[in-house]
Amino acid sequence: MKVIILMADRCSSTSVAASMEFLETANVIHQYLLKSQPVNTKDAAPLFELETASMTGKSITSTGGLILTPQSSVTNITPSGTDLETRLAAHTPRLIIVPGFMFNILNELPKLEPMCNWLKEQHDKGDYIANICTGAFVSAQAGLLEHKRATTHWLFSEQFQRAFPNTKLQTERTVTDDGLVLCSGGSTSSADLLIHLIRKFGSPQLAAECAKKLLVSSGDRSQAPYSSTTFKKQHQDPDILKIQIWMEKRLHTSISMEGLVTEFDLSMRNFIRRFKEATDQTPIQYLQNLRLEKAKHLLESSQEAFEQITYRVGLQDANTFRKLFKQRVGLTPGAYRKQFGWGKAQ
Incomplete structure (x- = not known):
């Protein structure tokens, strides 16, 4: 499966790195499981064909000042398999991972309009969109979460609900999966989403093996223990x-x-x-x-x-x-x- 890991200025570098490492780990363990079968199996193609991309193909500066260089631009992504026409003819879905963005995500959305438009186009073609943390704001801005279940970092849940009231926000969840759009909760719950993706597009066994190797949970967790209630006092009464x-x-x-x-x-x-x-x-x-x-x-x-x-x-x-x-x-x-x-x- 072709996987496109997006990056943009002020995105979380952890979102990008974790996506690469989890899915590459899945590729390695997938090959190991194939070879351990009773019937001798030759090396198969990687389960996940990974490629990083920014909108223009230029390097981006992530949160904290770390500079990341993508492999391509979104308009020049290497086709999965033989060529682009074959992919479109077969309607082979791809997986697009949207990174989280730290802090003032609502201020970043106008700058991310090209990404929003591109995501909408790919979603309409049948691609899966997986949002890490506040990446859900980007998909919501693109109109992909209207009347759909979603989650995001609990700290930004009130902002999200005010900005996108038609989304069925489930802040207590670390992962939501509604049609072609998936979301994860805050920060390191990207691990929950990535294990879910490995289970969804690989197998339950592969997901369990990856979780053990990476020392993360493979079960459904809640954000509730981590969240704190905010008490609004900046009002006019x-x-x-x-x-x-x-x-x-x-x-x-x-x-x-x-x-x-x-x-x-x-x-x-x-x-x-x-x-x-x-x-x-x-x-x-x-x-x-x-x-x-x-x-x-x-x-x-x-x-x-x-x-x-x-x-x-x-x-x-x-x-x-x-x-x-x-x-x-x-x-x-x-x-x-x-x-x-x-x-x-x-």
Whole structure:
């Protein structure tokens, strides 16, 4: 299968390098598996025929200043097999990998318009498009994710949802596969996507062998344990901002919605409406997220028992809060501390 690994200025060099190394590893192991069969098998063509490309064929400067030189431009990609006419006649699909872009991805999109247009053309011809991390923004800008399932780095999920409301964003997923378009979550979850591609276009056995050799997981993971809730305060409602600060300072106490509206002399309906408009969360969601983020911080930074942490976030029932934590974070409190804890035991 022909694989085109795109690169552009300010893309993640890790996206490009990981794609090359994972798929080349798959080629090597594929040959080994063929030779290990009872019937003597000669060397076959590589499973993945890799080629790097930029829009113009010129070198690009990736995030961090690393200069990458592609093998070709997108208009001069080496045809897979005999010639381009044969490929088009047979409708042989290719795989195009879109790298992630760090930080201000929305600011980069206007500069990536030629890439967006080219991706749309290749998608319409039947090529697969695999997006790493914020590469999903590029495919969404190209119109390839309308009413389709997608994921991206959890840190950019709110930006993505505002920019592309018709995409079915599943931020908790590390990999989505919807028709011809695939996406991965944040950063190193590119490994999850690449193993998925090896399984999809190779075999489950090949994917498992590659995962073992590369020391990565071959199963379905969640981004939930890695994500943090953002609490929007850059809005134009000073009364709601006062309430947000009040909630944070009194998180260790029992907070009720009735008590809040009484404290700030608001009607319940007006309070809920204004709070949602200002923060993009209901008051109950906001309070719940505050408690979860505080609990996560205490699990990371201390050796306090979860029962004590429960009291410190204004709750009394540790069992109920433990269930909520597992449901929302995807790990038990103990497993979360084991994975992310940095506080030393006293």
